[in-house]
Amino acid sequence: xxxxxxxxxxxxxxxxxxxxxxxxxxxxxxxxxxxxxxxxxxxxxxxxxxxxxxxxxxxxxxxxxxxxxxxxxxxxxxxxxxxxxxxxxxxxxxxxxxxxxxxxxxxxxxxxxxxxxxxxxxxxxxxxxxxxxxxxxxxxxxxxxxxxxxxxxxxxxxxxxxxxxxxxxxxxxxxxxxxxxxxxxxxxxxxxxxxxxxxxxxxxxxxxxxxxxxxxxxxxxxxxxxxxxxxxxxxxxxxxxxxxxxxxxxxxxxxxxxxxxxxxxxxxxxxxxxxxxxxxxxxxxxxxxxxxxxxxxxxxxxxxxxxxxxxxxxxxxxxxxxxxxxxxxxxxxxxxxxxxxxxxxxxxxxxxxxxxxxxxxxxxxxxxxxxxxxxxxxxxxxxxxxxxxxxxxxxxxxxxxxxxxxxxxxxxxxxxxxxxxxxxxxxxxxxxxxxxxxxxxxxxxxxxxxxxxxxxxxxxxxxxxxxxxxxxxxxxxxxxxxxxxx
Amino acid sequence: xxxxxxxxxxxxxxxxxxxxxxxxxxxxxxxxxxxxxxxxxxxxxxxxxxxxxxxxxxxxxxxxxxxxxxxxxxxxxxxxxxxxxxxxxxxxxxxxxxxxxxxxxxxxxxxxxxxxxxxxxxxxxxxxxxxxxxxxxxxxxxxxxxxxxxxxxxxxxxxxxxxxxxxxxxxxxxxxxxxxxxxxxxxxxxxxxxxxxxxxxxxxxxxxxxxxxxxxxxxxxxxxxxxxxxxxxxxxxxxxxxxxxxxxxxxxxxxxxxxxxxxxxxxxxxxxxxxxxxxxxxxxxxxxxxxxxxxxxxxxxxxxxxxxxxxxxxxxxxxxxxxxxxxxxxxxxxxxxxxxxxxxxxxxxxxxxxxxxxxxxxxxxxxxxxxxxxxxxxxxxxxxxxxxxxxxxxxxxxxxxxxxxxxxxxxxxxxxxxxxxxxxxxxxxxxxxxxxxxxxxxxxxxxxxxxxxxxxxxxxxxxxxxxxxxxxxxxxxxxxxxxxxx
Numbered sequence: 001x002x003x004x005x006x007x008x009x010x011x012x013x014x015x016x017x018x019x020x021x022x023x024x025x026x027x028x029x030x031x032x033x034x035x036x037x038x039x040x041x042x043x044x045x046x047x048x049x050x051x052x053x054x055x056x057x058x059x060x061x062x063x064x065x066x067x068x069x070x071x072x073x074x075x076x077x078x079x080x081x082x083x084x085x086x087x088x089x090x091x092x093x094x095x096x097x098x099x100x101x102x103x104x105x106x107x108x109x110x111x112x113x114x115x116x117x118x119x120x121x122x123x124x125x126x127x128x129x130x131x132x133x134x135x136x137x138x139x140x141x142x143x144x145x146x147x148x149x150x151x152x153x154x155x156x157x158x159x160x161x162x163x164x165x166x167x168x169x170x171x172x173x174x175x176x177x178x179x180x181x182x183x184x185x186x187x188x189x190x191x192x193x194x195x196x197x198x199x200x201x202x203x204x205x206x207x208x209x210x211x212x213x214x215x216x217x218x219x220x221x222x223x224x225x226x227x228x229x230x231x232x233x234x235x236x237x238x239x240x241x242x243x244x245x246x247x248x249x250x251x252x253x254x255x256x257x258x259x260x261x262x263x264x265x266x267x268x269x270x271x272x273x274x275x276x277x278x279x280x281x282x283x284x285x286x287x288x289x290x291x292x293x294x295x296x297x298x299x300x301x302x303x304x305x306x307x308x309x310x311x312x313x314x315x316x317x318x319x320x321x322x323x324x325x326x327x328x329x330x331x332x333x334x335x336x337x338x339x340x341x342x343x344x345x346x347x348x349x350x351x352x353x354x355x356x357x358x359x360x361x362x363x364x365x366x367x368x369x370x371x372x373x374x375x376x377x378x379x380x381x382x383x384x385x386x387x388x389x390x391x392x393x394x395x396x397x398x399x400x401x402x403x404x405x406x407x408x409x410x411x412x413x414x415x416x417x418x419x420x421x422x423x424x425x426x427x428x429x430x431x432x433x434x435x436x437x438x439x440x441x442x443x444x445x446x447x448x449x450x451x452x453x454x455x456x457x458x459x460x461x462x463x464x465x466x467x468x469x470x471x472x473x474x475x476x477x478x479x480x481x482x483x484x485x486x
Numbered sequence: 487x488x489x490x491x492x493x494x495x496x497x498x499x500x501x502x503x504x505x506x507x508x509x510x511x512x513x514x515x516x517x518x519x520x521x522x523x524x525x526x527x528x529x530x531x532x533x534x535x536x537x538x539x540x541x542x543x544x545x546x547x548x549x550x551x552x553x554x555x556x557x558x559x560x561x562x563x564x565x566x567x568x569x570x571x572x573x574x575x576x577x578x579x580x581x582x583x584x585x586x587x588x589x590x591x592x593x594x595x596x597x598x599x600x601x602x603x604x605x606x607x608x609x610x611x612x613x614x615x616x617x618x619x620x621x622x623x624x625x626x627x628x629x630x631x632x633x634x635x636x637x638x639x640x641x642x643x644x645x646x647x648x649x650x651x652x653x654x655x656x657x658x659x660x661x662x663x664x665x666x667x668x669x670x671x672x673x674x675x676x677x678x679x680x681x682x683x684x685x686x687x688x689x690x691x692x693x694x695x696x697x698x699x700x701x702x703x704x705x706x707x708x709x710x711x712x713x714x715x716x717x718x719x720x721x722x723x724x725x726x727x728x729x730x731x732x733x734x735x736x737x738x739x740x741x742x743x744x745x746x747x748x749x750x751x752x753x754x755x756x757x758x759x760x761x762x763x764x765x766x767x768x769x770x771x772x773x774x775x776x777x778x779x780x781x782x783x784x785x786x787x788x789x790x791x792x793x794x795x796x797x798x799x800x801x802x803x804x805x806x807x808x809x810x811x812x813x814x815x816x817x818x819x820x821x822x823x824x825x826x827x828x829x830x831x832x833x834x835x836x837x838x839x840x841x842x843x844x845x846x847x848x849x850x851x852x853x854x855x856x857x858x859x860x861x862x863x864x865x866x867x868x869x870x871x872x873x874x875x876x877x878x879x880x881x882x883x884x885x886x887x888x889x890x891x892x893x894x895x896x897x898x899x900x901x902x903x904x905x906x907x908x909x910x911x912x913x914x915x916x917x918x919x920x921x922x923x924x925x926x927x928x929x930x931x932x933x934x935x936x937x938x939x940x941x942x943x944x945x946x947x948x949x950x951x952x953x954x955x956x957x958x959x960x961x962x963x964x965x966x967x968x969x970x971x972x
Contacts, residue, residue, distance in 0.1 A: 114843075114845070116741060116844070116845040117843040117844055117845050118741070118844075119843065160686055161684075161686035161690070162686070167684065171661075172684055174690075175657075184936065188936075190929075190932055190933040190936050191929060191933055192933065194908070194909065194910040194928075195843050195908035195909065196873075196874055196904075196908070196909040196910040196913060197841070197844075197873050197874060198649055198653065198658050198841055198873055198910075198913045198914060199647075199841065199910035199912065199913060200646055200648070200697045200912050200913060200914050200915060200916045200917075201910045201911050201916075201921070201924075201925065201928055201929070202697075202917060202925055202928075202929055202934065202937050202955060203694060203697070203698055203702075203937040203940055203955075204647070204660075204693045204694055204696065204697050204698075205933065207690045207693035207694070208689060208690055208693070208694045211686045211688075211689070212689055212690075227743070228743030255604070257713070257714030257781075259781065294783075295743075295783070295787070295790075296783035296786045296787070297780075297781070297782035297783035297786075300781075300782045300783075301781070301782070304781075355683070355684055356682055357603040357681050357683075358602070358603055358604075358683075359600070359602040359603050387682075387683050387684055388682055388683060389684070418682075422680070422681035422682070423681065423682040424680040424684075424685035424686075424687045425687050426685065426686050426687050427682060427684045427685060427686065428684060428686050429686060430686045430687075431686075431687055431688060435687070438687075439687065439688055442680075442688075443676075443677060443687070443688055444676070444677060446676055447677055447678065447688075447691065450670065450674075450676050450944060451688050451689040451691065453944060454689055454694075454943055455689075456943065457939040457942065457943035458936060458939060458940070469688060469689075
């Protein structure tokens with residue numbers, strides 16, 4: 001991320017020769033820095049601005065360098081926290097215990113495209129546009145990119161088990177990763193998965209590493225699966241008189257099997273914020289954005305969707321031309337920014353997501369809105385409605401401690417409600433720091449202890465991203481093999 | 487599986503009271519047997535007839551009983567090998583070290599259907615037809631059932647990470663499992679996954695357990711996802727002048743993105759065997775069976791497929807009426823039996839599967855056939871062609887030691903070839919006993935050691951299905967936490 005000229009050679013020499021001497025054996029000098037501005041930049045992500053800075057930041061460029069850093073760090077008991085684009089929300093790449101920030105953005109090569117197998121090999125720092133460009137040259141695309149895909153890395157998407165607007169039709173990032181090369185904490189290099197589209201050979205380490213948020217291994221390359229581009233793509237939007245009508249329409253569409261490629265809810269608050277941020281000129285009403293992909297028969301599918309929306313009182317159902325639709329999707333993609341910049345006196349608490357079974361989607365949003373009204377707080381809701389995925393923020397005046405406290409409580413209530421109705425504390429952003437308190441609530445202590453056992457087995461010295469995912473314990477936050485089990 | 491009257495109470499009392507006393511505390515008397523015929527029946531699967539018998543067979547009916555048996559077995563150092571329908575091929579449920587066979591076929595209830603969420607909760611002993619019946623009442627179906635789904639259990643499908651004819655369109659069993667309840671070796675009960683359609687909350691224990699072949703946990707219930715039935719279903723078959731033409735046509739169809747729900751290769755040898763077994767009256771030629779699912783536009787998709795097949799010299803492309811198609815699919819489903827009963831003087835060695843990237847599919851079959859001709863052995867090939875999945879058998883005269891040896895060598899050569907071209911030793915049947923020698927060849931020792939570390943972490947006493955998946959070690963076959971790492 002930082003250009004080479006941010007590297008402060010003196011600081012590197014002074015600091016690393018004292019505290020982190022193995023780094024100089026593992027990496028060239030221009031791949032190590034201890035300068036304050038760079039360290040501070042690696043103490044934040046989109047949802048976290050109060051993290052602790054690492055002691056040093058390194059930029060490995062090869063698997064061998066990743067391995068050498070990890071082996072040395074494990075030997076010397078230094079934490080290593082992988083970092084990439086910093087677009088995560090829960091503090092996933094923000095060090096909890098200092099140590100080394102391993103920035104993977106220089107490992108940004110598309111290694112190989114095998115169009116005959118619809119496969120692409122990439123390094124972890126490759127971003128969405130490079131994937132789409134390499135795939136697009138062969139008439140292919142990578143369907144599960146998240147909304148932030150333009151500016152986030154595949155390594156981060158894999159680490160956090162990301163998904164996106166097209167997950168409703170095509171599945172998650174995890175569904176499009178075939179094979180991973182990854183380095184364990186002791187520096188050993190493993191290969192997880194297969195280039196075959198299916199395998200039942202040995203334990204599924206691939207899907208264990210996906211979503212482990214850099215706590216089990218550092219991914220150094222990934223084989224992705226690609227899809228052929230659909231012949232027909234049409235997008236549009238539907239306006240509803242009430243939010244309940246909009247969520248009921250989405251739910252009915254999913255239950256009826258409408259073949260949508262995207263189906264996104266935007267509530268009236270979010271629409272207002274999008275208008276303020278981008279001048280999107282959205283009506284001040286609950287709306288649903290849709291997109292359809294097909295090789296034939298797209299008009300029938302659109303008509304099917306419209307008929308269901310009509311049963312829920314849709315006011316307008318418009319299929320837009322491409323330019324207009326690009327604007328609408330841009331407004332949707334920018335909602336995270338729009339919420340943040342809406343009112344200079346208000347700040348969103350922990351932007352995040354929860355996901356529930358589709359039958360609980362409408363009731364959850366209704367609950368969030370009712371509680372927001374009771375607390376007199378602004379809680380914009382949007383997200384990947386077809387997956388039962390709600391993105392929400394609670395906006396508070398940061399100078400009003402009482403409001404902050406009520407906001408925090410309401411934020412937590414909504415997460416707990418999602419868990420209570422059979423959903424998950426996070427559909428696509430991970431637990432990291434921000435949601436550790438919900439891990440046991442969602443999975444139970446026995447299941448969490450099984451997760452801890454796996455952490456201890458693969459990273460017994462707790463080198464990789466310590467302090468993440470697992471709630472604090474009486475013995476301290478780090479999950480070490482030498483700490484007695486609770 | 488055995489009726490209650492097979493239980494030999496005297497034997498139970500005599501034997502278990504001596505060697506396995508904890509069983510009587512864990513289970514009612516009619517859920518335990520040590521009778522020879524039942525033990526012997528639990529020493530086989532479809533691909534294994536020389537296994538070792540368990541010391542006792544138990545039939546738990548609740549999670550609590552599964553937990554009590556496992557806790558007692560771990561305490562007493564007794565192996566427990568889960569068993570269900572016995573339709574696996576690689577010895578997955580066949581004890582390698584005696585102990586207890588835990589037969590889960592009495593846990594066969596459909597617990598709940600939630601059609602509004604397209605979800606179904608089942609116990610592990612539920613078989614395909616019960617799933618289809620419960621789903622069908624709501625216009626839904628379970629797409630990934632394997633060919634043996636009529637007579638195999640969902641627990642076995644999950645244990646072996648199974649897939650089937652419709653995986654080419656809909657994905658594998660793993661893709662349709664949302665949440666699992668499972669019991670670890672020490673008797674503790676965990677919940678893996680979520681009823682939300684996506685989650686990034688904590689480690690993905692669900693996909694770690696799927697395909698772990700009963701070595702990490704015993705699944706006691708599963709939440710499955712269901713799909714709406716397609717409006718249009720059409721099936722047919724295509725005959726090709728040569729096997730190369732048939733595999734090239736399949737490969738081209740996949741690469742071109744033809745939306746097939748099934749696309750199965752049957753070579754001329756397999757066709758002859760099907761005719762002999764079922765009187766299927768198939769032509770003595772390489773052929774491809776196809777099925778299309780759509781909500782609209784199915785005729786266009788069929789025409790698209792036909793145009794691709796024509797480019798590869800298809801001789802006949804026939805879309806059949808439903809009754810005729812049922813006969814054809816029955817012939818395909820029965821191929822495993824047909825191969826086995828084809829010639830009383832010949833026996834198939836290890837029926838199994840390998841899977842390769844689609845561009846390697848034709849070359850792999852070509853290689854198998856060329857080597858078969860060189861060795862003068864019959865090697866019928868069939869399978870889920872669109873996934874690059876090859877089922878093959880090497881037929882040998884069991885009384886001819888030289889032929890058996892050449893057959894074994896050829897069988898192994900084909901597995902190794904699949905690995906060499908980027909594929910997997912097994913796409914859908916697991917490693918178990920039959921393919922342990924290929925685990926390191928496919929994944930490398932470092933990766934296999936990471937798998938062993940997970941086994942030791944979750945099952946430190948190696949209670950669950952010991953001797954499976956991992957190759958034999960100098961210290962003996964069992965992977966125990968107290969055995970030094972290699």
